[in-house]
Amino acid sequence: MGTDGFLVAYADFSDPQREQAFSDMAAETELILKSVDGSLSANISTSFVSRFNAAAAGERVELDERAFTVLNIAIDAYNFTDGSYNPAVYYGVQAFGFGSDWVYPQTSADLPSTAQTDLYAELASHFSEVITEQKDGTYYATKPNFTIKSGDEELSLKIDLGGVGKGYAVDLIDGLFEKYGFEMGYFSFGSSSIALKKFTDGDFKLQFVHPRKSGGAYLSIPLSCSLLSTSGDYEKYYVFDGARYCHIIDPSTCRPITSGMAAVTVIGGTAAEDDAITTALMTMTPAEAVSFINSKLSTHRVAFACEEGGELRYYTNMQGGFELLDGALKPLT
Amino acid sequence: MSFKKVEEVKRDRAFKPLDLIIYSAVAVILVAVFLSVFLTKSDKPFSGIEVYSGGELKYTYAFDGGGNISGEGVEEEITDGIVSVRVTCVKGYNVIKIDVAARSVRVEEADCKGKDCVYTPAIVDSDGVIYCSPHGLKIIPLGRGDDGTIIVG
Numbered sequence: 001m002g003t004d005g006f007l008v009a010y011a012d013f014s015d016p017q018r019e020q021a022f023s024d025m026a027a028e029t030e031l032i033l034k035s036v037d038g039s040l041s042a043n044i045s046t047s048f049v050s051r052f053n054a055a056a057a058g059e060r061v062e063l064d065e066r067a068f069t070v071l072n073i074a075i076d077a078y079n080f081t082d083g084s085y086n087p088a089v090y091y092g093v094q095a096f097g098f099g100s101d102w103v104y105p106q107t108s109a110d111l112p113s114t115a116q117t118d119l120y121a122e123l124a125s126h127f128s129e130v131i132t133e134q135k136d137g138t139y140y141a142t143k144p145n146f147t148i149k150s151g152d153e154e155l156s157l158k159i160d161l162g163g164v165g166k167g168y169a170v171d172l173i174d175g176l177f178e179k180y181g182f183e184m185g186y187f188s189f190g191s192s193s194i195a196l197k198k199f200t201d202g203d204f205k206l207q208f209v210h211p212r213k214s215g216g217a218y219l220s221i222p223l224s225c226s227l228l229s230t231s232g233d234y235e236k237y238y239v240f241d242g243a244r245y246c247h248i249i250d251p252s253t254c255r256p257i258t259s260g261m262a263a264v265t266v267i268g269g270t271a272a273e274d275d276a277i278t279t280a281l282m283t284m285t286p287a288e289a290v291s292f293i294n295s296k297l298s299t300h301r302v303a304f305a306c307e308e309g310g311e312l313r314y315y316t317n318m319q320g321g322f323e324l325l326d327g328a329l330k331p332l333t
Numbered sequence: 334m335s336f337k338k339v340e341e342v343k344r345d346r347a348f349k350p351l352d353l354i355i356y357s358a359v360a361v362i363l364v365a366v367f368l369s370v371f372l373t374k375s376d377k378p379f380s381g382i383e384v385y386s387g388g389e390l391k392y393t394y395a396f397d398g399g400g401n402i403s404g405e406g407v408e409e410e411i412t413d414g415i416v417s418v419r420v421t422c423v424k425g426y427n428v429i430k431i432d433v434a435a436r437s438v439r440v441e442e443a444d445c446k447g448k449d450c451v452y453t454p455a456i457v458d459s460d461g462v463i464y465c466s467p468h469g470l471k472i473i474p475l476g477r478g479d480d481g482t483i484i485v486g
Binding site for chain 2: 006186188191192194196199200201202203204205206207208209211217228230232234235263265
C-alpha cells in the first residue's frame, strides 16, 4: 500500500516479559502489513487485486481470504454510501497521476479529457455487478461483463482497495494489543487510519491537520479506545489555473473531487468502514454530507472542514468533546 | 526494521500531589507525513527542548544549562551562540539549530522528502512542536514528555 505505520505501547518495560511481548507484537504487526499489502496492493503484480484487475471482463478470479474479506467490505460500503464510495475509480486515479508512480501532469493540457473520464466513470458504475463467492473453502470474485473502448484498448473494470485495505490492517493490528496484553498505546497507519487504546493519563490528544494552513491543526479531540479515519484534499494534490486536483476521485466523474470538502474525520465503527465513509463524504457536497451524517452516521462522531463562499468552514455532529483550534473557522451555514 | 527504547518519564502535575512515573516503549516503523502543531497557548516557560528519534530521547537542551546527548546518532556543535545538533537515524538526518539568545529552535536542514520540517516555523514558546515523520523525529519543549498528542491527517 506504500504507507507506513507507527506502533506505540505503554507498559512497565523493566519487565523483560513485557519487552519480549512488545517485540513479538511489533513483529506480527509487520507481518500483517506485509500480508495485507501482498494481497491487496494494486501496485504489486502478484497481489490478488492485481490478478482481479488483469482479468478479462466477466472472468472469475480466485482470491485469498484477505482480498475476499476486504472486497466484501468495499461492496458493503458502496451500498451503504449509495455509490459515493466506489473502489472502481482505478483509471481515474492513474489518469490524474495518483497511481504508484505519483507522476503528476505537468500542465493542464496534460489532464485527461472529460470525454475520457466519462468513459472511466461509466465503467466504474458497474462495480455493483462484481460478484463474490466462497465455494469449498476457496474464494472468488467475478468481474462485471462490461468494457469500454479507450483508443485501441478495451478496458475492463479495475479496483483499488488501498483505502479500505489500510483500515482493514488497522482493525487487525488493533486486536494485537489485547493478544499481547497491552492496554495502553495506539497504531497510526499513514497518520490517517488509527486504532487507539488507552493512554497513560487521561485521553490521547488528537490534533487534526488544518487543510489550508501548512503545519497547523484545526481541530483537537481528546479520545481513547476508538478507531478512526481521516481523509483530506491536502494529502496529495496539485493546482492548475487556480483549481486543486487532489487524489480523491469522484466516482460519478472519475475526476478529482470538486465538492468543496477539504477534510473529513469519522470516529466509530471499524477502521475499514471509517476509511470508506471518509472517502465517500469527501465526494459529497457539504449539504449532502450533512444529510448523510444525520441519516446514517448518528452512532459515529464526524467532523469536516469545507470551503463555502470562499471561506473555510466546519461542521460536526458532536455536541461537545472537541476544540476548534482555528478561531477564524466559522460553522457551516 | 522497527526498534524500541525503554524510556522513563517523570512528570510533575500542578494539580496532582503524586509524581507519576511512566515506563514506555515505542517502536517506530516509519511515518510518511511531516507536521508541526501549534497547540492552545500555555503559560509554562520555554526553557529548552527535548529531541526524540524513533521514540527514544536522544538529546535535551536547557537554555540555562546547555545540551545533553543521551542517545546514539547525535552530534552537537556550538558556534557563536548557535547550537547545531545533527540527529542521524536509519532513514537519514536532521540538523537542528538552537539560537540560545533568541530562545528559538528550528530544523535547518534535512535529507527527507519534502523537507516540511525545515519549513515548519521555529519553536519559540512552550507550545511549539516540530515533527519529521519520515525520520521519526520529534522536537518538543523541555519537560513536556509524551503528552499523548497524536497528529491526524
